[in-house]
Amino acid sequence: MAARRVGAGSWQRVLSLSRRCSVPGGGRGCYRCSSSSTALGKTADNAEVAQEEIVLPRRKTWDKLAVLQTLASTVKRDPTAAHYMFPDDPYLMPKNAANFRLFALSKESGKNAAKFIINQFPEYFDKISVEPDVTCFMPEILTPQIEGVSEEALKERIHLRRVKESVDLFDQLVQAGTPVPLETTNRLLDLLCFYGESTQEKEEQAKKEEAKEDLEEPGVNASEQKAPKRQFRRGLQSSGPRWRENNNAERIFKVMPERNAHSYCTMIRGMVKHGAFVKAYDMYIDLLNERHKADVHTFNALISAVPHLKDRFLERWELAKDFLNHMAQQEVQPNLLTFNAVLKTLRRCGGVGRSMSLLVIKEMEALDIEPSLATYEHLLFMFYRGVELHPSGIISEVLDDVEKRSFTPQDPDDANFFNTAMQACCDLKDIKLAYRLNKAMENGDNWKFLSMDRLNIYWSKFFSLLCMMEQIDVVLKWYKEMSCSLFYPSPRNILELLQALDAANHLERIPSVWEDIKQMGFHRRPELLDELLSLMSREQHPDEIQQAFAKCAEDIKAVHEQSGREQAPLKWTGSTVGCIALLFARAGRTQDAWNMMERFQQINRIPTDQVLDGFWNCAKQTNCPDEAIKLVKLAASLGLPASQRLKSRTEKEFELSEKQKKTLESIQSDSDSDSDSDSDHE
Amino acid sequence: MAAPAVVRALRALPHIRPVLGGSRCLHSTPPCLKARAARVRVGKGDKPVTYEQAHGPHHIAHRKGWLSLHTGNLCSEPGAAQRAVEDAFVRRFLRGTFPGALLAPLVLRRRGRALLVSALLGRALPPAQLLFLQGYAEALLSALYRSPVRIELLTVPAPPVYKHL
Numbered sequence: 065m066a067a068r069r070v071g072a073g074s075w076q077r078v079l080s081l082s083r084r085c086s087v088p089g090g091g092r093g094c095y096r097c098s099s100s101s102t103a104l105g106k107t108a109d110n111a112e113v114a115q116e117e118i119v120l121p122r123r124k125t126w127d128k129l130a131v132l133q134t135l136a137s138t139v140k141r142d143p144t145a146a147h148y149m150f151p152d153d154p155y156l157m158p159k160n161a162a163n164f165r166l167f168a169l170s171k172e173s174g175k176n177a178a179k180f181i182i183n184q185f186p187e188y189f190d191k192i193s194v195e196p197d198v199t200c201f202m203p204e205i206l207t208p209q210i211e212g213v214s215e216e217a218l219k220e221r222i223h224l225r226r227v228k229e230s231v232d233l234f235d236q237l238v239q240a241g242t243p244v245p246l247e248t249t250n251r252l253l254d255l256l257c258f259y260g261e262s263t264q265e266k267e268e269q270a271k272k273e274e275a276k277e278d279l280e281e282p283g284v285n286a287s288e289q290k291a292p293k294r295q296f297r298r299g300l301q302s303s304g305p306r307w308r309e310n311n312n313a314e315r316i317f318k319v320m321p322e323r324n325a326h327s328y329c330t331m332i333r334g335m336v337k338h339g340a341f342v343k344a345y346d347m348y349i350d351l352l353n354e355r356h357k358a359d360v361h362t363f364n365a366l367i368s369a370v371p372h373l374k375d376r377f378l379e380r381w382e383l384a385k386d387f388l389n390h391m392a393q394q395e396v397q398p399n400l401l402t403f404n405a406v407l408k409t410l411r412r413c414g415g416v417g418r419s420m421s422l423l424v425i426k427e428m429e430a431l432d433i434e435p436s437l438a439t440y441e442h443l444l445f446m447f448y449r450g451v452e453l454h455p456s457g458i459i460s461e462v463l464d465d466v467e468k469r470s471f472t473p474q475d476p477d478d479a480n481f482f483n484t485a486m487q488a489c490c491d492l493k494d495i496k497l498a499y500r501l502n503k504a505m506e507n508g509d510n511w512k513f514l515s516m517d518r519l520n521i522y523w524s525k526f527f528s529l530l531c532m533m534e535q536i537d538v539v540l541k542w543y544k545e546m547s548c549s550l551f552y553p554s555p556r557n558i559l560e561l562l563q564a565l566d567a568a569n570h571l572e573r574i575p576s577v578w579e580d581i582k583q584m585g586f587h588r589r590p591e592l593l594d595e596l597l598s599l600m601s602r603e604q605h606p607d608e609i610q611q612a613f614a615k616c617a618e619d620i621k622a623v624h625e626q627s628g629r630e631q632a633p634l635k636w637t638g639s640t641v642g643c644i645a646l647l648f649a650r651a652g653r654t655q656d657a658w659n660m661m662e663r664f665q666q667i668n669r670i671p672t673d674q675v676l677d678g679f680w681n682c683a684k685q686t687n688c689p690d691e692a693i694k695l696v697k698l699a700a701s702l703g704l705p706a707s708q709r710l711k712s713r714t715e716k717e718f719e720l721s722e723k724q725k726k727t728l729e730s731i732q733s734d735s736d737s738d739s740d741s742d743s744d745h746e
Numbered sequence: 747m748a749a750p751a752v753v754r755a756l757r758a759l760p761h762i763r764p765v766l767g768g769s770r771c772l773h774s775t776p777p778c779l780k781a782r783a784a785r786v787r788v789g790k791g792d793k794p795v796t797y798e799q800a801h802g803p804h805h806i807a808h809r810k811g812w813l814s815l816h817t818g819n820l821c822s823e824p825g826a827a828q829r830a831v832e833d834a835f836v837r838r839f840l841r842g843t844f845p846g847a848l849l850a851p852l853v854l855r856r857r858g859r860a861l862l863v864s865a866l867l868g869r870a871l872p873p874a875q876l877l878f879l880q881g882y883a884e885a886l887l888s889a890l891y892r893s894p895v896r897i898e899l900l901t902v903p904a905p906p907v908y909k910h911l
Contacts, residue, residue, distance in 0.1 A: 173878060174877065
């Protein structure tokens with residue numbers, strides 16, 4: 065069924081070859097034999113038709129991945145499955161965000177360990193030759209092959225990103241008197257400015273994978289589309305080594321016999337990257353004095369350095385405008401990153417920034433540059449994350465644009481867009497905007513901007529907003545669909561869910577939430593346990609719910625009593641003990657309840673009035689005067705002021721036998737004598 | 747004549763097969779009786795045995811499947827020996843990589859150029875370590891054989907016992 069390019073005169077060959085003939089031009093599908101024979105008959109009959117031009121349609125070319133993409137579009141997300149990188153096994157699937165990160169990183173680190181061994185011992189891995197060759201499974205040659213002091217050796221070491229060796233070799237070459245051409249020296253300067261002064265081999269290998277030849281755009285596209293783990297390495301790199309005084313780059317720069325614009329530009333960019341902003345500015349002045357032209361990347365770096373050069377808002381804006389004017393004078397065309405750098409600077413310019421940013425956007429439109437997600441992120445940050453929220457329609461306009469397009473990564477700051485936008489929606493407490501943002505994220509390739517960590521933060525915020533603003537059944541629907549497959553609720557999210565359940569009066573769902581809490585591993589968090597217990601024990605509930613609550617209480621009790629190998633045992637608090645006791649009592653498990661009440665003595669706390677009253681009510685309901693008397697005795701022994709009240713209630717509302725009345729009386733006398741001694745130790 | 751003495755001696759040691767009328771060599775390999783291959787001997791009833799172990803090799807294709815699936819053994823297909831060697835290596839390698847955690851022999855399948863390994867593991871190690879070893883083994887074996895190797899893990903709390911022998 066392959067589409068074959070059939071010439072105009074070879075209809076007969078098409079017929080004879082197979083029953084199912086394909087029409088030339090691929091995607092048209094199959095014609096049956098009969099139709100082509102009819103066509104043949106027609107052409108045979110009418111001579112005029114044969115003379116007409118048979119216009120063959122152009123062959124359709126499909127992407128290599130077209131079939132896979134089509135198949136993928138038919139499959140919706142499975143809400144019960146974890147991320148595809150994990151095996152489908154309950155033991156090996158992560159249940160909370162920390163585990164997700166741990167498991168994903170451990171798998172990657174396994175691969176890195178294997179790569180290390182493969183590159184360390186390449187002689188064991190190159191004995192097999194396969195047809196066709198698969199280069200990604202072959203060991204990489206990371207050691208320099210060319211020995212000796214020569215320019216080729218220097219070039220090779222630069223190519224392999226070996227900073228220290230390159231510098232040493234360069235020094236040797238200079239001392240030997242060999243002239244090193246400008247091109248190679250520039251490349252060496254590029255290397256030094258990119259890496260700063262880091263001489264760690266590991267980091268060099270990591271950078272090698274990220275951006276091989278492209279020192280101009282430091283690995284922007286590569287970083288977004290590779291595994292999300294790379295984001296962490298990038299973060300480490302940006303707060304990396306600082307620019308030392310008179311380091312290798314500066315030294316080589318000074319001894320260079322001739323310098324061109326590229327040398328100055330590299331130095332400026334390196335200085336800005338590693339934090340030597342004032343030096344970068346001075347270098348730029350030198351460049352201007354030498355009558356060179358800077359390129360657009362240098363200008364981008366300089367503009368992004370502006371907040372570090374000036375302090376006051378207006379001065380910063382003036383300096384940025386200066387740089388832009390220079391760009392215009394030197395006829396350097398600004399690109400997207402230029403404008404993003406301007407906006408990044410304006411971010412730190414307060415009110416001036418806000419007013420100027422819209423002008424910058426207009427300028428971008430005038431130059432026909434499509435804004436990227438980073439542009440919008442800077443805008444939203446300026447307008448919505450400041451101290452005072454200025455009401456403006458910016459966010460809906462931004463969302464209008466973002467919804468329509470599918471973005472490609474062009475700026476490292478693109479990745480922050482969705483989180484900033486979601487934060488803005490939360491601050492504005494607008495759920496409709498959040499839904500729109502969600503849809504925009506699912507549009508095309510936009511979901512790729514959210515890496516592992518960022519995804520969780522994004523969904524966490526979205527879930528908080530849902531719990532605040534939406535009806536409980538919508539919240540529960542999202543919870544069921546998303547939790548443990550798309551995002552892992554944080555303890556704060558669970559607290560908000562519990563509060564939403566409380567607000568909607570759906571407390572019977574609490575036992576299932578407790579099951580989820582246990583599964584996620586948050587069952588030792590005191591704030592969650594407190595919230596759960598207080599919600600469960602606040603009111604009386606129908607019987608089966610009460611039984612379920614009692615079971616939860618029992619689990620919580622077990623959690624407190626169990627002491628793990630590495631975890632400190634959870635401490636009992638007064639409220640916990642009281643709530644658990646109350647829940648047991650209400651479910652009719654009186655023995656367990658009394659065990660809990662006795663614990664009060666152990667932990668040196670007293671039960672609250674609510675607990676005592678609740679207990680007393682249970683005793684009343686089950687019509688057990690003994691229980692009531694026991695309670696009064698306990699209250700008296702702890703020296704509580706409520707004991708009097710309870711005692712009088714017991715006398716009035718229970719029908720007591722003689723023996724019981726006597727016991728009650730005796731308690732009173734005890735309490736009178738005890739209260740004096742108890743009051744001073746309480 | 748030594749013949750009756752030899753015959754009597756041989757009857758006493760039935761596991762040595764005589765070479766009739768041939769040279770008198772020394773057997774230096776251990777005896778590998780086909781009647782005892784791949785079978786777990788019946789014991790007192792306290793030995794737990796999986797389904798795969800409980801059935802002997804004559805049950806393959808009747809009650810058992812194969813542990814290694816490839817097309818090398820079909821008529822006029824090349825590479826049977828290479829596949830066998832690769833299988834043996836992969837089994838040993840993974841047995842050493844997951845120390846004490848493999849509960850059943852690996853099932854190796856080849857699809858095109860890719861090798862799919864299905865492993866049944868016990869929960870001896872924490873999940874992060876198991877995933878580390880999985881990533882490591884996949885990358886190393888892929889580089890060794892220059893073809894994609896995928897390892898599918900399944901963990902069970904205890905080895906699945908079929909019966910006790």
